[in-house]
Amino acid sequence: MENTKILLLDDREENLISLKAILNRGDIEIYATTSPNEALRIVWENDIAVALVDVQMPGMDGFEFAETLLSNPKTKEILIVFVTAISKETTYAVKGLKTGAIDYLYKPLDPYITNAKVDSLIRLARSQKEIRDKNKLLENYATIILNSPDIIATVEPETGNVISINPSVETILGLAPSSLLGVTILDLLVDPVNSSLREVLVKRSYMGGDTIVVEDQFYGRLRQPVWLELRIMYKNRLLFVNLHDVEKRKAHEKALIYAQSQAEKARKVKEAFLANMSHEIRTPLNGIIGLGNILAATELDESQKDLISMLRQSSGSLLNILNDILDISKIDEGKFSIIPTSTDLRLLGKGIIDLMKFKAEEKKLNLQLVVADSVPESVKADGMRINQILLNLVGNALKFTQAGNVFLKIERLSEVSAGHKIKFSVEDTGIGMSEEHLSNIFSEYGQASENTSHQYGGTGLGLTISQKLVRLMASELEVNSKLNEGSQFFFTLVVQDANERVGDAKPPVSFQDLPPFEGKKVLVAEDNPINALLLRKYLKTWLLDATMVMNGREAVDAMKEQSYDLIILDTRMPEMDGFETARYARNQLHIKTPILSLSATVLPEEIDQAIQAGMNDTLSKPFEPEKLHTKIDFLLSRGAANI
Template sequence: MQGSADTEQGTEPSEDSAEELYENAPCGYLSTSPDGRIIKVNQTFLTWTGYSRETLLGGKRFWELLTVAGRIFHETHYAPLLQMQGFVHELSLDLVCADGRQLPALINSVQKRDASGRPRSVRTTLFNMTDRKRYERELLLSRRKAEQLAQAKAALLATLSHEIRNPLNAITAATRLLGMTPLSDKQSKYLRILGSASGNLLALVNDILDWSKIEAGKLSLEQREFSLRELLGDILNGQAARAEEKRLLLQMEIDERLPARLLGDPVKLGQILTNLVSNALKFTEKGGVKVSVALRARDGDACDLSFQVSDTGIGIPPDRLSAIFEEYAQANYDIGMKYGGTGLGLSISRKLVALHGSKMVVESEVGRGTCFSFDLRLKSGAGGTAAGAAPSSESSPRALRGLKVLVVEDNEVNTYVLARWFEHWGISFDAVKNGREAVERLHQGGYELVLMDLHMPVLDGYDALKVIRQLPDERLRQIPIIAISASTRAWQESKVLASGFTDFIGKPFDEGVLFSKMARCTSREAPAAPAQPPEAAPRAPGSAADSLVLAPDFSFTKLRQWAAGDAQASAALARSSIQTLEQARPALTAALKQGARDEYERACEGITGTLHLLEAHGLAAALRRARALLTGNAPDSTRMQAAVFAIDWEVENLAGALVAIASEAGA
């Protein structure tokens, strides 16, 4: 009996302890009958909800404790799931407490059955989600604040860039204008320093703006038709002077199977390749840099392209390969001190490649060089005008003579710079300082084009555009308006155009690009030289008749600007251009004689950058006329011979003039 008593006394504390654990568990417990009536509940649940045990056990059903939305969910999801599978895991429902407040809870329920398999009860465990909901709200609030901060930072940088780029535009444009005047050797040297410093500053501003925009998630890909050969040609021509200065070989290798036109975002692709080429030239002292594009596969109109930019530079240690893609970081401190830079170029390029759905890969060996590569899938374009032929609006530097333009710009320095270019091009113009004055001046008439800054006092460019597009005069509603902005970058061009502007150009602008856009928007086209009559036999170059029919039309202004007044750089560009033209001439001639349009297009695209650099409008016109012979039936031999002669004539004139430039530097 004593043992029995001891056993009973020994088990009693254990039973009390289990009951106490049940009552004061960190989660709520309740049991319900098959019809939902609450038959058991622990103290934790009572404490959370404020109900008394008597109230809940007096006939309350579980669903009666739920909100209206919770009751609907209980009927449509909770009860059917419980009946079908015998359990419900982690459902989120809100309970209505005794004082009317709502308690978010995470619910797990298990159905208990008797020996015959009939439902006997339902045991439910509830977790108080109040703290979790509060954390979620705080996280959401923090996220919104972070997004607002990123937007505010982007807006601040855009505003600062506008203030920086406006005077920078004046500096770079004035530098170009000054380079067109007679200068002493010392002045030319100072001008090169000024041009280099302003270019570095512009690159710094652009890098910071690009990174800010990427960080804010505001970048998206556009789809437009472009020539990859032309894009690469422009990039390499832009870097040619720097390569020559360091005595580096700059090469381009393009797969011959590559389509003439592709669909993609040439601005962002160009930015990727420009960053990689510029970076390779910066860290290479001997050897050269090579840009390669290979067509790996083609599936219908989709082309899988492989891009590589390799150099023979200093290389990157294996343990620093991942660090070079970090923002504001370089391989090591000494490199940053020696070569300079923001450390943003590669990071921007990697993110732009990721935006295309691809990945940047780097392979490097210290002292032997580095290779950056990435793959892209682009669709082939419909075709259209080949890259080798300049637009007809660019066929003569006199195409804009007599054009009347209204300039809407609140910065007097920028207006002055535009005035100098307009004077050079033979354009008459008036200038106003805000959008309201622009609307008033347009009514006074006679303007064929408007150049409008986007950020101005009183009435900005966007609002002024809306007013102009709603004017009763049909001619004014349709007038071409080109947006000019220091804070709007090229990747925002689609936004500007969607607002109703005819075209867009960013500051600091390239005068050649401005000229081209103005000519295109006003449909200005200089008359092409008349084709040689079919019955006329080719004559020897130099005759008076030939000089009238095939007068050379080119300019080396852009070549000298890109060389920044450096005679050695001008000579290097001249020699490179001669080599490109001489290599292309036999390919062009053979394609014409064989009637091979594709080969002809490919040869034209190969000299696109050279045509742009030399402003070779005469050669571009000859190439267009020859192309027209390949579009229809087989041309007669006389006309084809005349077309070949015209191309040879233009190439000979260009080469002769380029030899003179190369000779000036003692080449």
């Protein structure tokens, strides 16, 4: 038996996830969306039997959505159940039933009740479908025709003359039924020559026996065009034509097309903003980190070394905030992946404590790592993302704790068939939160209260990205908190044992200790003076003969004068950017020298654009000099590019 198609409509993604989990079964096919307009498209294109619809939604609420479905013959048979957190007062129930719903489900949803009601609705939907299929075989439509809100007519196939037509033609088109008898139905069309109906009559495509559906514009009252949907069926040498007013649907389709156009514009604006923001922040940040690297390579006393360490920590925190913003965007667009690798959870926890201990010491807080003995030595997990989550949680705990303790705990709850169930938690003795504020803390750019950001600072992004990352790992970030007593944030992951041990991380290598590339010529186009200074310093240390220019135009002039072993181009420069420069070098100058793109954005679109322009590799700012050295070594070893 064919699976029953069910629509889930709720403006909150987490509610859709919950419903899909409850209804995860083999005999149904689920379509889920947070957009009422998208839901209208889904019901139009798919044979939806049951719709579970949230009542309270922005733009078009559940009642309006139900009325829209009910107003269209193609969708009015859909069984609608409202899913709501509104009280069970009679007024709401009556309103829902009047707009077309047949039942209610109340949040929080009970899985057993939900499945039982869905079972009942599926049986009802299948029964109704059987009845509708049988009704198509009936030949006597007299009573239905007279009472139908649609125009229903019988038409002579060869001539197109109207043999009979019901009273609805007067309501919809303002024409008396008696005046149309013997009139060719094509004479009622706005454009009979190019009409879909004319094509059906001429090609006799109705002879296949299927119901044919077309749309055409008819003249209505005062000669105003009216869009009608025609359902044409051939029976007993006659055409039975059902004409339904689809002006509302056409308006919705137009609104949907406009909304899609606006959404696409908004997406492009968002991409442009993220690219510009990434560039404008990463460019000076690369200078800060690079200058820190250069200073670290000089003779320093212990106090100065501590200052450099704090400089690196601060720039790293700024980079984390920027990455959080970009990560949220990538998760929302479905461009983010969890990549499990061999991970030492003890080493991971120790690294977090070591990184945050300066902040704890500043506030005289006791920051401790507690790892249970039962935690496996090495597991398969996305250590980078777990580290990102726990850094956010520990950073928040330190921020909102004025005295006492902050504990990072990792414990093994149980052994399961898929591996180990590990609990990660961060506990503090800080300001805590009241019940009313807990609901807002995971929302984007949201914080517990309005004055939190003024008193303690922060963007409100940390918990948002943490929750999204935890959900990508099939878990949920939860919180227990009491005002003025502290908070506990925790989540659990199921992980497998790793086959190999995790080695100790290699300490970063100073750029001065990296091997040289003596005798090689490099052309560098970089408009930012600080980044140009850093590149000149790195390249000179590695014995590279570097020609420095300020933009792509100067780079092209330099390429015309002499040849180079490597070309390094910043992507965003005045007069001629890196993409244009690379294309010109490849297509006009026919240069095959390897080209490395330096970009202050990590968006995949710009990386792809660089490769398409003819560059061989990319490096995103801010970068460590060791990574730049690796890229240069690889490209120089390739010699001429294979283009």
